[in-house]
Amino acid sequence: MTVKTRFAPSPTGFLHVGGARTALYSWLYARNQGGQFVLRIEDTDIERSTQEAIDAIIEGMDWLGLNWEEGPYYQTKRFDRYNSLIDQLLEEGKAYKCYCSRERLDGLREQQMADGEKPRYDGKCRDGAEHDADAPFVIRFRNPQEGTVTFDDHVRGSIEVANGELDDLIIRRTDGSPTYNFCVVVDDWDMGITQVVRGEDHINNTPRQINIYHALGAPVPEFAHVSMILGDDGAKLSKRHGAVSVMQYRDDGYLPEALLNYLVRLGWSNGDQEIFSKQEMIELFSLKAISKSASAFNTEKLLWLNQHYMKTMSADYVAEQLAWHFNDQKIDVANGPALTELVPVMAERCHTLKELAESSRYYYEDFAQFDAAAAKKHLRPVAQAPLELVKDKLAALTDWNAEAIHQCIQDAAAELELGMGKVGMPLRVAVTGAGQSPSLDQTILLIGQTRAVERIGKAVEFVANRANS
Structure with missing residues (x-):
């Protein structure tokens, strides 16, 4: 007998995390047993069913990669x-x-x-x-x-x-x-x-x-x-806990793999293992291992998982998912590094793709002004000499790579007999506009030689004007 499971949502609302977990468990069992998975739209509630909800359910299933062999069937037909x-x-x-x-x-x-x-x-x-x-x-x-x-x-x-x-x-x-x-x-x-x-x-x-x-x-x-999914406060899952459309998780910067991994552990386990590839889920899943107890939704855990996938999945794949967020935030990626180069540098510092895009704007767009607090602390008169020296050294580079950039900064600090922090922090504010970024050599490398030199020049001018005011 061929195993056959189904996911049968009512199109009176979007596909939320509870429905997505049910779909995932049904899908995994069918795959584990070498069976088939059916999608059925239970639209007998004609007054409340909408085409918008149907489209959202199918979009959510597609985004999660929960493909079906049959359907979608519609009860009204x-x-x-x-x-x-x-x-x-x-x-x-x-x-x-x-x-x-x-x-x-x-x-x-x-x-x-x-x-x-x-x-x-x-x-x-x-x-x-x-x-x-x-x-x-x-x-x-x-x-x-x-x-x-x-x-x-x-x-x-x-x-x-x-x-x-x-x-x-x-x-x-x-x-x-x-x-x-x-x-x-x-x-x-x-x-x-x-x-x-x-x-x-x-x-x-x-x-x-x-x-x-x-x-x-x-x-x-x-x-x-x-069992049901509860909020982390023990109350019934609501919008404030995360009971929103699955596609909202896409919009908020989550990878589908991270959400699937998180959902499968909301009621199912395999020892103490936390990280599962989709193939591992298929191989290990069983209905008997589903817990009778309600599960609590924990956003911090989901964020941790999402960052793990951002850091460990191929940069090419993460970049494909990331492109949507750059486009959504109207950042033109043609004006900076390839997203595949950006992902390994920024994923260590961000938990979502949305955050990564927001934090990466300075790689693609010039900023109008420096962060006030960072400039007040680091773009002081004593920073003028190290900034000018690093600018000249970077401008003279014929081989633009991270090692050469790092050597320029190190040489400038040595020549001026300054600690690396006295050179590095003003330089970071100069090229990014703010006081935080990934490693300085990688940051400057991705910003590009021409743009980096121009920004340091503006910072030197800012420091000079500050000294004269």
Whole structure:
């Protein structure tokens, strides 16, 4: 039997981290088992489903690299299939028409809650009821009233629910549209889904759906219900914790590999290992290793992972991802070093690609003024001589490389009998406009000879003007 899993989001919002983790676990299990992965868009909530959300879900899956063999399927295009099976259940007496009004059902619910009972349909129309010929009706599934539903969950073990706890759920609305719980069963049956990986909020749906599988004579897939993700403060994950669109992580400067690595560890582990390539995830992943406990989202951990990937992945690949951020910040990369040269130098100092782009502007654009605090501290009259000497030495270089640049700075310090800091700090402010940068020789190398010499000249002029003021 071919293993087949699916990710089936509702397009009522963007793909967020909780959904992305579910998709990842489903995808990894299919890959681990040599199976197939299906993408299905569960858009039966027509009023709330949007094309924008569908596009965002697909964009997020593409960015994460979670490719699928089948789909995307859309439930709204399969209504004829669902309704034909509902009609079949009606004919077989496994479903029935319910004419209860909204007012009656609301009153029933209020009374049950007031009595401390679990709100549920009381079965008034289960065996027929008086009604007007033209009265609107829904179709309810005739749930068994005896016995229990038992299933072995890959994450939570054996789960048993008495049928007496389950009511007769609506499977077709008054407008003729089928409902979520029925559509899901038919889809998983038709698409040959063997394992369903989804959030723990679906556990209550599972016994109801299993009874529908049995009524249709369909095979029941295996289930794995994963725990929720909490914020680092223990509260339900919200936007302030990171429950935003997956594409917001792209916009914020994260690599997809870092986000995947982070998400896989939010509820799954392999010993104490923290860093996983995608191939390692595939080889090591199992549903049994998913934790029952809720996981806490930790942005600091994600930032640490992201920097690790920025430093260790190929500069060519990181540069491809980085280019989007330079373009987004309107920095023309034609006016400076190749991004592949920039990545090894700046990744040590930045946690995100967005930060790297923001911090690298001086490599590509001249700055209008020096940082006030850095200039006040380092561009003082005593800096004039070392700046002039280094400028002359750099201008005279015929071989522009980091070693030669370093030697120029070192020679200037030796000739003036100054410590390297007395030369290096004014020089750093001169060429970058601020007091922090990667190693000075690498920084000056990437800024370029002409631009570096011109900037040092401006710094000398700034110091002279300051001395005369």
